[in-house]
Amino acid sequence: QEQLVESGGGVVQPGRSLRLSCVASGFSFSKYGMHWVRQAPGKGLEWLALIWYNGSNEKYADSVKGRFTISRDNSKNTLYLQMNDLRVDDTAVYYCARDIKGTDVWGQGTTVTVSS
């Protein structure tokens, strides 16, 4: 079945970097745009970034522009989120999601905790 599996989360100090991965299976990954969305503890959903199906274009939320970079490797069916200069308020569950009908397939999420 169509599946997304995130990894790479963990506990990191403020100012440090982390790279998240999202591996897709059960569908043609290279045909779809992909998103990253996060959810801070007890809060709502916040869209972060979108990458075109072929990696030719990217868009970012103002809250992460210049600090986070979305990328993909279609040969590995993998989406990435490089997060630099992390802040305490970046603490959240990070989800990847497929760009069709809005976002029709979601991963289970990976937790990032930014704390000193």
Place this chain on the structure above:
Amino acid sequence: DIVMTQSPDSLAVSLGERATINCKSSRSLLDSSNNKNYLGWYQQRPGHPPKLLIYWASSRQSGVPDRFSGSGSGTDFTLTISSLQAEDVAVYYCQQYSSTITFGQGTRLEIK
């Protein structure tokens, strides 16, 4: 950026009764070239990722029970659960995908 505002923030409904959640966007989500509203509804149960219920404002995602329905056009939209079941307790979000993506703040649905 398009701002999505849901009402109410929380809702308590008796089992078997109707639940209605509203969503208003700061700009029209209707694309006149294809007559589609770029609006979706999601259900999120505790500890789980969001689940797509409705897309194009009124199209039910495969496998979603028919007690869930969506309506509206332009800037005003509604999610209706016709007969509330215990498993429908969750937070519900509207989402616009006309211009990247933004979500409403969420509506918490509980059993009365």
